[in-house]
Amino acid sequence: MRVALFVACFNDALFPGTGRAVTGLLERLGHEVVFPPGQGCCGQMHWTTGYHREAADLARGFAAAFEGREVVVTPSASCAATVREAFPRIARAARDPAIARAAEDLAVYELSEFLVDVLGVTDVGAYFPHRVTYHPTCHSTRGLRVGDRPLRLLRAVRGLELVELPAAGECCGFGGTFALKNADVSVAMVADKVRHVRGTSADVVCSVDNSCLTHIGGALSRLRSGVRVMHLAEILAETGPG
Amino acid sequence: MTPSGPAGRAPGAGDGPVPPPMPKFATAARDALADTRLRRGLRSATEAGRARQAGAAAELDDWEALREAGRAIKDAALLGLDVHLEELERAVTEAGGTVHWAAGAAEARRVVTGLVRATGETGVLKVKPAAAREIGLDAALAAVGVTTHETDLAEVIAGLGAVPDGPDAHPDPARIRELFLRGLPGAPPDLTDDPADLVAAVRADLRERFLTAGVAVCGVDFMVAETGTMVLLESEGNGRMCLTLPGTLIAVAGIETVVPSWTDLEVFLQLLPRSSAGERMTPAVSTWTGITPGDGPRAFHLVLLDNGRTKALADEIGRAALRCIGCSACLNVCPVYERTGGVPYGPVHQGPIGAALTPQLRGVKSAHHASLPFASTLCGACADVCPVKIDIPEILVHLRGRVVESRRHRPVPSPELLMMRGAAWTLGDRRRYETALRRGTRWARLLSRGGRIRRLPGLLGTWSDARDLPAPPAESFRFWWAGRPSRARGGRP
Ligand code: SF4
Numbered sequence: 087m088r089v090a091l092f093v094a095c096f097n098d099a100l101f102p103g104t105g106r107a108v109t110g111l112l113e114r115l116g117h118e119v120v121f122p123p124g125q126g127c128c129g130q131m132h133w134t135t136g137y138h139r140e141a142a143d144l145a146r147g148f149a150a151a152f153e154g155r156e157v158v159v160t161p162s163a164s165c166a167a168t169v170r171e172a173f174p175r176i177a178r179a180a181r182d183p184a185i186a187r188a189a190e191d192l193a194v195y196e197l198s199e200f201l202v203d204v205l206g207v208t209d210v211g212a213y214f215p216h217r218v219t220y221h222p223t224c225h226s227t228r229g230l231r232v233g234d235r236p237l238r239l240l241r242a243v244r245g246l247e248l249v250e251l252p253a254a255g256e257c258c259g260f261g262g263t264f265a266l267k268n269a270d271v272s273v274a275m276v277a278d279k280v281r282h283v284r285g286t287s288a289d290v291v292c293s294v295d296n297s298c299l300t301h302i303g304g305a306l307s308r309l310r311s312g313v314r315v316m317h318l319a320e321i322l323a324e325t326g327p328g
Numbered sequence: 329m330t331p332s333g334p335a336g337r338a339p340g341a342g343d344g345p346v347p348p349p350m351p352k353f354a355t356a357a358r359d360a361l362a363d364t365r366l367r368r369g370l371r372s373a374t375e376a377g378r379a380r381q382a383g384a385a386a387e388l389d390d391w392e393a394l395r396e397a398g399r400a401i402k403d404a405a406l407l408g409l410d411v412h413l414e415e416l417e418r419a420v421t422e423a424g425g426t427v428h429w430a431a432g433a434a435e436a437r438r439v440v441t442g443l444v445r446a447t448g449e450t451g452v453l454k455v456k457p458a459a460a461r462e463i464g465l466d467a468a469l470a471a472v473g474v475t476t477h478e479t480d481l482a483e484v485i486a487g488l489g490a491v492p493d494g495p496d497a498h499p500d501p502a503r504i505r506e507l508f509l510r511g512l513p514g515a516p517p518d519l520t521d522d523p524a525d526l527v528a529a530v531r532a533d534l535r536e537r538f539l540t541a542g543v544a545v546c547g548v549d550f551m552v553a554e555t556g557t558m559v560l561l562e563s564e565g566n567g568r569m570c571l572t573l574p575g576t577l578i579a580v581a582g583i584e585t586v587v588p589s590w591t592d593l594e595v596f597l598q599l600l601p602r603s604s605a606g607e608r609m610t611p612a613v614s615t616w617t618g619i620t621p622g623d624g625p626r627a628f629h630l631v632l633l634d635n636g637r638t639k640a641l642a643d644e645i646g647r648a649a650l651r652c653i654g655c656s657a658c659l660n661v662c663p664v665y666e667r668t669g670g671v672p673y674g675p676v677h678q679g680p681i682g683a684a685l686t687p688q689l690r691g692v693k694s695a696h697h698a699s700l701p702f703a704s705t706l707c708g709a710c711a712d713v714c715p716v717k718i719d720i721p722e723i724l725v726h727l728r729g730r731v732v733e734s735r736r737h738r739p740v741p742s743p744e745l746l747m748m749r750g751a752a753w754t755l756g757d758r759r760r761y762e763t764a765l766r767r768g769t770r771w772a773r774l775l776s777r778g779g780r781i782r783r784l785p786g787l788l789g790t791w792s793d794a795r796d797l798p799a800p801p802a803e804s805f806r807f808w809w810a811g812r813p814s815r816a817r818g819g820r821p
Contacts, residue, residue, distance in 0.1 A: 093805050093806075097805060098765070098804050098805045098806055100800055101801075102801050102803060102808055103801070105808075106805070121809045123758065127755040133725065135728060135748065136701075136730075136733075137729075137732055137749075138733075140748060140752035143752060144755060147755075172725075175722065179729060224706070224707040224708055224709075228709070228712055229708065255709075256709075259663065259705060261704070261706055262705075263702075264704065264705045265790075266787060266790045267354060267699075267702050268357065268702065269354070269791070270361050271354070271667055273793075273795070274667045275663050275664075275667065276794075300797065303798070304796045304797055307795075
């Protein structure tokens with residue numbers, strides 16, 4: 087299958103390893119990955135912060151970059167949710183139905199949805215011999231409703247010990263610009279998330295949104311906890327020796 | 329004219345009582361976050377509330393269908409609000425009640441104060457005081473020499489000074505006992521902190537007032553238009569006494585509480601008790617219609633309060649907030665509320681729904697009101713639990729847009745506006761974006777030590793106060809991609 091990768095601007099700039107992992111993983115599974123170079127930002131941050139005119143411009147740019155692509159895959163649940171859920175709202179706010187139509191014409195999948203629902207695989211042949219806990223991000227569960235798809239993928243990884251995260255469904259406190267505007271509340275929230283993570287004795291926290299992982303990982307790093315954060319794609323791309 | 333607040337500022341200057349200037353949410357939240365006792369109380373109360381709601385909802389196979397019915401009934405009722413309110417007025421009047429229409433808080437205060445003074449009473453009982461609090465009634469009555477008495481246990485506790493406002497701060501029993509011993513008339517010196525004992529102490533104090541009170545002011549949960557019936561749910565039964573013993577009963581009700589018929593009410597009598605306290609039915613459900621000679625109050629007044637509601641109703645997205653039936657389920661699941669409690673949201677509507685409703689009712693001019701839509705991570709837990717399916721995050725994002733627009737054309741643009749505009753300008757064009765990627769990466773790497781950035785400049789500084797940022801990579805994804813052998817890049821670029 088030919089897959090257009092929407093890497094998400096955040097990953098493009100800060101987490102290229104995630105994009106490389108998606109590419110490697112999909113190619114390993116026998117699919118062709120293309121990267122439409124006109125892609126930038128879907129407009130999520132501007133939209134959720136209230137800059138709706140700017141969000142509309144960015145959404146139009148996104149639509150133009152992906153026009154005519156049949157299948158779009160992204161390693162960002164919140165960006166997938168933006169296109170699927172927010173584009174019709176952005177269109178309404180901007181009185182520009184073309185933005186909503188563009189979202190309808192595109193099939194945008196978050197990576198775990200694409201693997202499990204479209205490709206029908208849960209065992210992607212990965213090997214990752216570490217103790218891992220999984221944080222289900224708000225956009226992936228309450229937005230996209232990916233349910234346990236990421237967990238099914240993780241359970242099929244050889245060598246991986248999956249430990250359950252207590253109060254997993256609670257928001258990590260990132261919330262885009264919330265983390266800056268309400269920094270104290272945001273930190274109070276991530277402090278609890280970090281407490282739960284450390285209680286699992288996991289070496290790695292995994293998730294399907296690098297934005298939330300930057301938040302959780304940022305707090306873990308400040309504490310010099312030694313716990314790493316990794317995007318699901320990066321774990322699934324690992325095949326180990328041989 | 330009625331003085332509208334302790335400061336005695338003339339009414340009519342604004343539509344509400346003189347509010348003490350509230351700080352921005354983030355500022356007010358700081359105090360709450362540092363209050364250990366509050367944090368512990370909130371954590372256990374919200375945790376218990378969540379569990380009770382989940383248990384009570386899971387008992388019903390048709391919970392999702394009920395939620396959908398609740399949503400649809402409220403939407404239809406709000407769409408035909410004018411018709412239902414007129415029907416309600418006719419029915420209440422026929423049943424011997426008197427209906428007053430109040431466009432704003434000042435008008436509502438004037439009406440209620442006038443009614444109370446006409447009775448010659450100097451004390452007023454309050455039941456379900458949210459609407460009274462919304463119109464700033466206590467201060468208005470105090471200004472004409474009338475004292476108000478709380479009757480709800482949580483409100484009594486709040487009134488004794490456990491918390492600066494409202495029933496939502498969840499003080500622990502030991503603290504309540506201290507407060508009672510200090511401030512509750514007739515509290516026995518051997519009072520224990522057993523909740524049953526505490527309730528009994530309040531009841532003994534209240535009974536005296538019930539028997540002597542001449543006037544009560546209450547809120548309502550629902551109004552049934554077809555019969556003109558008021559519906560009030562409460563868990564202690566104190567309210568019921570206030571509704572029946574005083575000679576004059578004055579209900580202050582938001583216009584959005586009207587439902588067309590008893591069939592509609594049936595849906596909400598399932599949704600509300602299960603969502604609020606996780607009960608199959610609230611212990612005391614009172615309904616009354618006008619007056620009944622020889623039984624209960626001799627005079628009944630209904631003050632229908634708009635106070636910004638029709639303005640909210642005119643907003644296609646924001647109006648969904650008016651479906652709220654006041655169950656507090658969204659407060660219990662909100663990770664922000666769990667840590668800040670209700671105070672930072674302001675005195676009337678708290679939690680996520682308060683953040684979605686207050687800026688609609690009061691506007692977004694003040695820094696406090698403008699900060700409310702941003703007091704959420706948009707995690708969506710509230711929307712998932714709401715019994716009338718209010719998509720609170722959608723409303724908050726909508727209101728954020730309103731706040732930004734209202735400040736876009738100020739003579740001096742805010743640093744945030746400049747940053748967001750700059751970001752959109754950069755991200756919106758491939759060449760600019762790629763240049764920024766190259767330069768930004770280089771700059772950011774200068775800030776990093778040992779693979780992490782510990783201090784960020786400017787607006788980003790609040791991030792690095794408590795969180796690191798990984799050092800940006802040497803090469804962005806797109807430059808890596810561009811460097812792949814062209815065969816590996818696939819056909820079409
Ligand atoms: S908005 Fe909150 S308080 Fe209102 S009905 Fe929904 S869950 Fe209950």
